[in-house]
Amino acid sequence: MATGRTHRPATRSRGIPEATVARLPLYLRALTALSERSVPTVSSEELAAAAGVNSAKLRKDFSYLGSYGTRGVGYDVEYLVYQISRELGLTQDWPVVIVGIGNLGAALANYGGFASRGFRVAALIDADPALAGKPVAGIPVQHTDDLEKIIQDNGVSIGVIATPAGAAQQVCERLVAAGVTSILNFAPTVLNVPEGVDVRKVDLSIELQILAFHEQRKAGEEAADAVPAAATSGDTTDQGPDGDVPAVMPA
Numbered sequence: 001m002a003t004g005r006t007h008r009p010a011t012r013s014r015g016i017p018e019a020t021v022a023r024l025p026l027y028l029r030a031l032t033a034l035s036e037r038s039v040p041t042v043s044s045e046e047l048a049a050a051a052g053v054n055s056a057k058l059r060k061d062f063s064y065l066g067s068y069g070t071r072g073v074g075y076d077v078e079y080l081v082y083q084i085s086r087e088l089g090l091t092q093d094w095p096v097v098i099v100g101i102g103n104l105g106a107a108l109a110n111y112g113g114f115a116s117r118g119f120r121v122a123a124l125i126d127a128d129p130a131l132a133g134k135p136v137a138g139i140p141v142q143h144t145d146d147l148e149k150i151i152q153d154n155g156v157s158i159g160v161i162a163t164p165a166g167a168a169q170q171v172c173e174r175l176v177a178a179g180v181t182s183i184l185n186f187a188p189t190v191l192n193v194p195e196g197v198d199v200r201k202v203d204l205s206i207e208l209q210i211l212a213f214h215e216q217r218k219a220g221e222e223a224a225d226a227v228p229a230a231a232t233s234g235d236t237t238d239q240g241p242d243g244d245v246p247a248v249m250p251a
């Protein structure tokens with residue numbers, strides 16, 4: 001689901017392209033599922049299918065990690081989990097703060113998948129005084145007045161913004177000034193950040209709009225496919241406004 005961009009060059013300093021970095025979590029998710037089933041090795045084809053990636057691309061991606069697998073055996077699942085986790089910086093715990101504890105922020109706070117992947121929700125922050133002290137997912141919400149102190153006390157470098165769009169830039173600036181260097185932004189707005197700060201944007205409505213585009217195209221193709229039948233039945237009412245013949249005509 002994750003969409004967006006990072007304010008970084010297309011190739012990271014260690015030579016791993018950004019596109020490869022973006023696929024590493026897909027491999028890791030598929031490998032973790034294999035590991036949970038105690039599968040010892042996996043071929044590039046099987047893993048590529050499980051991750052939804054082309055197998056040649058997968059082999060190229062893994063070559064950046066120095067992982068080439070063994071011919072006829074494949075890749076060692078546990079070792080690859082370790083390698084990718086290390087590459088992604090997941091062998092350490094990352095305290096995360098969520099700012100904006102409304103519908104979305106509360107849902108994110110309640111999501112167990114962060115902690116199990118090494119992202120501990122260290123604090124929840126909101127501007128609404130009525131929420132201060134109220135527990136969400138067992139964590140008391142704290143007021144934005146204390147944002148800087150919360151970031152510093154918890155050594156937070158990753159912030160999640162789930163405020164209304166109008167508040168997001170200001171929240172972002174306070175997070176960055178307090179020491180946050182990576183932001184996951186759910187608010188539907190483009191954030192301006194200084195050099196060295198990474199922003200990833202998640203927008204489900206953009207994903208839906210892309211699906212709508214494909215749905216529309218599929219519907220158009222179905223309509224085009226249906227034209228021959230209509231044409232042979234003598235139905236000519238569905239021609240274009242200029243009276244053009246439909247693109248597909250019976251032979």
Ligand SMILES: NC(=O)c1ccc[n+]([C@@H]2O[C@H](COP(=O)([O-])OP(=O)(O)OC[C@H]3O[C@@H](n4cnc5c(N)ncnc54)[C@H](O)[C@@H]3O)[C@@H](O)[C@H]2O)c1
Pocket residue numbers: 099100101102103104105125126127128144162163164165167171185186187188202203204205
């Ligand atoms: N990216 C996505 O796919 C997606 C999906 C749903 C919602 N959203 C966006 O997420 C945001 C939150 O949506 P929601 O439904 O939870 O809204 P909501 O109104 O339920 O919650 C927003 C919360 O932000 C708090 N807030 C407002 N200004 C703040 C500030 N300056 N500092 C800290 N907290 C502040 C409010 O008090 C409130 O608790 C919106 O911007 C919405 O458009 C994005």
